[in-house]
Amino acid sequence: MAIRPIRLYPDAVLRTRADEVPEIDAGVRKLVADMWDTMDHAEGVGLAAPQVGVSRRVFVYDDNEGHRGALVNPRYTVPGSDSEFDYEGCLSVPEIGGEIDRPLEIDVTGLDESGDEVRFHADGLLARICQHEIDHLDGIMFMQRLTGDARKEAMAAIRSAEWFGMPAIIGDLVFEELGTAEVEARQLSVADAQDR
Numbered sequence: 001m002a003i004r005p006i007r008l009y010p011d012a013v014l015r016t017r018a019d020e021v022p023e024i025d026a027g028v029r030k031l032v033a034d035m036w037d038t039m040d041h042a043e044g045v046g047l048a049a050p051q052v053g054v055s056r057r058v059f060v061y062d063d064n065e066g067h068r069g070a071l072v073n074p075r076y077t078v079p080g081s082d083s084e085f086d087y088e089g090c091l092s093v094p095e096i097g098g099e100i101d102r103p104l105e106i107d108v109t110g111l112d113e114s115g116d117e118v119r120f121h122a123d124g125l126l127a128r129i130c131q132h133e134i135d136h137l138d139g140i141m142f143m144q145r146l147t148g149d150a151r152k153e154a155m156a157a158i159r160s161a162e163w164f165g166m167p168a169i170i171g172d173l174v175f176e177e178l179g180t181a182e183v184e185a186r187q188l189s190v191a192d193a194q195d196r
């Protein structure tokens with residue numbers, strides 16, 4: 001297991017469009033493996049590469065309903081016109097969330113971590129996760145999908161959050177320096193490997 005620190009908003013990497021992955025090599029497969037470990041450790045349902053400081057178009061997901069995977073260079077289309085509001089949070093914005101309107105169903109394409117083409121239809125939570133994570137790859141945070149007072153309230157809550165202004169988080173631990181977080185992540189990963 002190798003977990004990585006999760007970057008906190010408003011880190012610039014979270015507000016930047018991530019680059020396409022030109023080739024799925026060992027580095028990308030290692031990134032995906034680390035992102036699964038990091039997502040599981042944080043008990044998240046999705047994680048995008050920019051959240052671990054890597055500006056590449058990769059995300060991982062696990063909806064706890066049997067859908068788990070990784071997508072590289074993902075895209076989606078919206079086949080229907082139905083949308084719904086539901087609550088969303090983000091590992092890069094701890095303890096804050098909002099009700100966000102999103103299309104109910106999407107068709108997703110991309111490559112998996114082996115470079116094979118993936119194509120699936122998603123609805124419900126899985127559709128929401130994919131849209132949230134692909135937003136990350138475009139540098140879009142969920143707060144930007146809120147409107148009016150809801151957006152103002154979320155931004156005010158962020159600015160007064162204890163973690164605001166810190167670069168990274170691992171589990172419940174917020175770090176004042178990224179280097180310290182990286183050392184802690186390596187130690188946690190080694191400790192876990194020794195436990196097995």
Ligand SMILES: [Zn+2]
Nearest residue numbers: 089090091092
């Ligand atoms: Zn997020």
